[in-house]
Amino acid sequence: MYLLEHDAKELLAARDIPLPAGMLAAADTPLPALPPGPWVVKAQVTAGGRGKAGGIRKAATIEAVRAAISDIARLHIRGRPVHECRIEQQITGAHEAYLGLMLDPAAAGVRVLLAPRGGMEIEAMAAEPGLLHTAVCDPDQSVLAASAVELARDLAPPLRGALTAAGSALAAAFFAYECSLLEINPLFVMRDGSWLAGDAKMITDDNALPRQQAVANLLERRARAYPEAHLKLHYGCDYVVVDPEGEIGLLTTGAGLSMMLIDELRGAGLRPYNFLDVRTGGLRGDPARLIHVLNWIAQGPRVKVILVNVFAGITDLGEFSRLLLAAFQAVPQLRVPVVARLIGNAIEVARTVLGDAGIDVVTELGAAVTRVRSHLAAKSGA
Numbered sequence: 001m002y003l004l005e006h007d008a009k010e011l012l013a014a015r016d017i018p019l020p021a022g023m024l025a026a027a028d029t030p031l032p033a034l035p036p037g038p039w040v041v042k043a044q045v046t047a048g049g050r051g052k053a054g055g056i057r058k059a060a061t062i063e064a065v066r067a068a069i070s071d072i073a074r075l076h077i078r079g080r081p082v083h084e085c086r087i088e089q090q091i092t093g094a095h096e097a098y099l100g101l102m103l104d105p106a107a108a109g110v111r112v113l114l115a116p117r118g119g120m121e122i123e124a125m126a127a128e129p130g131l132l133h134t135a136v137c138d139p140d141q142s143v144l145a146a147s148a149v150e151l152a153r154d155l156a157p158p159l160r161g162a163l164t165a166a167g168s169a170l171a172a173a174f175f176a177y178e179c180s181l182l183e184i185n186p187l188f189v190m191r192d193g194s195w196l197a198g199d200a201k202m203i204t205d206d207n208a209l210p211r212q213q214a215v216a217n218l219l220e221r222r223a224r225a226y227p228e229a230h231l232k233l234h235y236g237c238d239y240v241v242v243d244p245e246g247e248i249g250l251l252t253t254g255a256g257l258s259m260m261l262i263d264e265l266r267g268a269g270l271r272p273y274n275f276l277d278v279r280t281g282g283l284r285g286d287p288a289r290l291i292h293v294l295n296w297i298a299q300g301p302r303v304k305v306i307l308v309n310v311f312a313g314i315t316d317l318g319e320f321s322r323l324l325l326a327a328f329q330a331v332p333q334l335r336v337p338v339v340a341r342l343i344g345n346a347i348e349v350a351r352t353v354l355g356d357a358g359i360d361v362v363t364e365l366g367a368a369v370t371r372v373r374s375h376l377a378a379k380s381g382a
Contacts, residue, residue, distance in 0.1 A: 005044060007218055011173075017169055019196060021089050023035075025087055027070050031066060031069075043072045049077065054071075055077050068085070069087075096117065097116055097188075098114065098115040098184070098186065100114075100183035100184070101144060103181070104136050110139050110144055112148055114134070119185065135147045145167055148171070149167065162187075166184070170184065180203045180205060181203040184198070184201075209229075228240050235292050236279060237277055238276065240274060241300070242273070243271050244301075245301075247376060248272045249297035251297070252308070253276075253278045261365075270373065272307075280312070291327045294334050295334075306334070310344075317349065320350070321349070339362070340354055340361045
């Protein structure tokens with residue numbers, strides 16, 4: 001889960017990471033009590049480049065804060081609307097550095113990135129010879145902290161001490177929250193060697209939510225900011241609307257296969273409504289998850305056909321088919337044609353079960369797409 005800056009900082013504060021004082025505000029709510037000014041007003045979106053897009057503004061008065069929130073709330077930054085802003089104290093007289101930790105799957109470790117100058121994008125740092133220092137470490141907290149010490153070894157004080165201390169603190173938070181990315185840019189270094197996390201980018205592992213109580217609690221409080229992650233926490237599957245005007249509701253399993261299917265449909269000039277990894281292995285004789293999914297798809301105003309795409313290994317397609325029919329009966333508002341592409345265990349049973357309900361089963365994607373296109377054409381001509 002890609003956390004908004006404010007929420008990432010809330011989690012970091014719980015780990016005693018030093019931060020500028022700040023709070024959350026929205027254009028349609030009263031302004032909360034603020035820390036002493038002047039302030040910086042920052043758009044809360046899960047995207048970089050906020051400053052270039054006008055999503056970060058300084059304010060010296062309460063009136064300027066209100067005006068900044070109002071202006072920023074009208075922005076879309078990299079296609080994402082701004083619903084909230086973080087208002088925090090401006091930090092002056094500090095040096096800006098950079099520190100990041102990220103999983104490196106190719107190296108089977110964690111990459112530590114450190115630069116004596118921050119405030120710019122990581123790509124720009126990498127382009128300047130000698131600016132970005134990096135190392136890949138074993139996924140161990142003490143090893144990461146030691147790596148930060150080594151990378152900062154040749155820096156002058158107070159940078160060396162601040163980045164060393166920050167490396168140790170961030171390594172602990174990285175593992176505590178099971179992050180795939182934790183990036184502080186800028187990392188403010190004060191003249192006395194103390195430091196503050198000026199900005200925070202944090203991505204956590206959704207699959208770790210059952211054991212990450214602090215992240216799960218935040219998600220419950222902030223469900224409106226993270227609707228897809230909240231659905232996953234409560235319903236055990238991944239669901240995202242990818243095109244609000246899409247015409248094809250997808251009932252699919254396997255994240256990679258679902259993304260590939262979306263690409264295939266778009267490549268064929270068709271408009272899928274949603275991404276879904278329903279995780280058939282977790283159904284266990286209960287159609288409830290499928291009912292939830294069909295109810296979500298039914299909210300699509302232009303959905304005209306359902307495409308079921310399931311590769312079954314341990315899943316029994318006969319049982320899945322019976323559960324699917326029960327789910328459709330429970331969602332009477334979704335009365336559209338169904339195309340079922342099924343492959344795997346108990347396929348012949350599935351053919352019989354779905355065939356008796358008037359749903360043909362195909363095994364080839366090309367045949368499924370052809371049938372989807374035919375149903376859409378018939379709907380358009382009706």
